[in-house]
Amino acid sequence: MDLKIAYTIAQTHLLSKKKQTLVAMLGVTFGIAMFIVMISFMQGVNQFLEDSALDASPHVRIYKQLTSDRPSLIETLRPDGFNVIHHQKPKQELAKIKNGLVIARHIEAQPQVLGVSPQVSTQVFFNVGSVPIPGTLAGVDVLREEKLYRLSQRMKSGNIEDLRANANGVILGRLLARKLNLKVGDKVNVTSSTGGTALLRVVGVFSFGIQTVDDARGYVNMPKVQELIQKDANYITDLHIKMKDPLQAIDFGKQLARQYDYKVEDWAAANQAILAGEQIRGVMTFVVSFTLLVVAGFGIYNIMNMNVINKMKDIAILKATGFNGRDVVAVFLIQSMIIGLLGAILGVTIGFSLSYLLSVTPFDSGDFLAIDTFPVKFDVGYYLLGVAFGVITTVLAGYFPSKKAAKIDPVAVLRG
């Protein structure tokens, strides 16, 4: 009942000063609209980068790390001796994962694992005329690779079936193929670092939309790589694992690291740059939005303060006729809430429109990313957050002037 009268009074006050009300409202509107656009765009970028990175990289990768970081023979034998060892070289050892196929089968049997793809990966030179161009050949089982990376959907030309059918086939990354000037059906000569050579036929071109991959990688059948580097059919260098839920990868990776004596790397560790970028964008979004809202808040605070000063006589009359402090607070708080709510609703509407326009604006990132418009994420949560921010800011900004209004001494005002 009391709130209804307070609302009526608040409404009358607002409507009697439409211009002032509008100015206060537009401050909130601008703040919220910018907040929506910023967060939608930044999160869009985050999601896009994360998705493409997650898509194109294994959730967990197991490989053998060849390092010189091992105890030297002398130190093992005489741990207390005065040993001086300079520039220790890596041991001559293979990058092989022993029993790789067995381990793969074992991991694949785990319920949270989507699939495992064993690979033989090696550095090669593609020979175009007399120029050797470096790249990586990944010897894979195409069907398993398909299960992990949906390779067939990333084909620009050719067909993954053709790789299965053709023992000498190779599927090249889009940028690599362009660099080598190769099309489906062309042949290319490769040389491995150990000196083996092979003549491969291009059966397809893929694109993950990630420069580092599209520019260097070629897929061939596993036996072809093993043959190229003169290894047996059990020679496996990498196990790529995809989880059903990518978030489980980190825990699962730790578990595998305990189980096997190989280097285990999860996607978060492999994509630290992306995650760091996300954090930076997150902080930026927060800081800019917060600043805008604080500015809008101060605007409302000023306007409400002036409003209270202009309305001293009215406040005194209301109090003289029996309205109490709480009623007066309600009258002014409701005014700022109406300003906040309308401003926020208008703000999210404009924010949505701008986000939409951005999401259809063409954007040419060159070869760096496979993207033709700005990435924008549409999430109801952001809009609710925007409205909540708007209302909270205006309530805070309106609270202190309202308190001041409630404290006005009617006697001092009415005596004149």
Added chain:
Amino acid sequence: MSAKMSPEKKSPVVLSATNVNKYFTDPVRFQVLKEITFEVQRGEFLSIVGKSGCGKSTLLYILSTMDTDYEGTIEMNGQRLTGLSQDTLAAFRNEHLGFVFQFHFLLPEFSVLQNVMLPALKLGKYPRKEVEHRAYEKLKLVDMQEHALKASAKLSGGQQQRVAIARALINDPTIVMGDEPTGNLDKKNSQMVFDIFKEIARENGQTIITVTHDPDFAAGGDRIIEMSDGAIISHGHENSVQ
């Protein structure tokens, strides 16, 4: 003197002030009100007169419950008001007191009708429709019903004062207080305000307490209290009310 009055013969006391003192400290401490003690009876039309600056307004604002910074006690309607919380006093004002100020203070953004209705809506005793009906009744009493829907800022001074009276009467208060309610009005409007006060005191038994400079206005009432330099120097003749 109150000891001499027996309640059976006299109308009941509706307001009593006992030993009210008040000080202002700004710019220097001085006593504005000195040992103010008096009673007002139901249905009495009381005028307070005195030289400008003698403390009449100050006294009236204490009686109005808006000023709580005083010594002594105030009772109205048998209820001790001294020391009550602001919220309780606001509720008391709303229900039992009506005010008319010298400068007809209306809410300028609201219509005449809304101005009159607001205190009743706050009281919440009647539904909105009923409040509106009653507001029209009060406006008729002051002959302002034709202007009900006008913006209050568009009225003349005399008209605004009549609306302010309608607003003061909307909750049928026990006591109506006025601080020089006719101070800014011409003879005709002053007469009209006087007639309304006289009528509600007689017909409804409502009590009127007005500070006034107008000797005719004061003389037409039931009793005149005269103040000088913060003290009451004459309580007037008390047997004019029957």
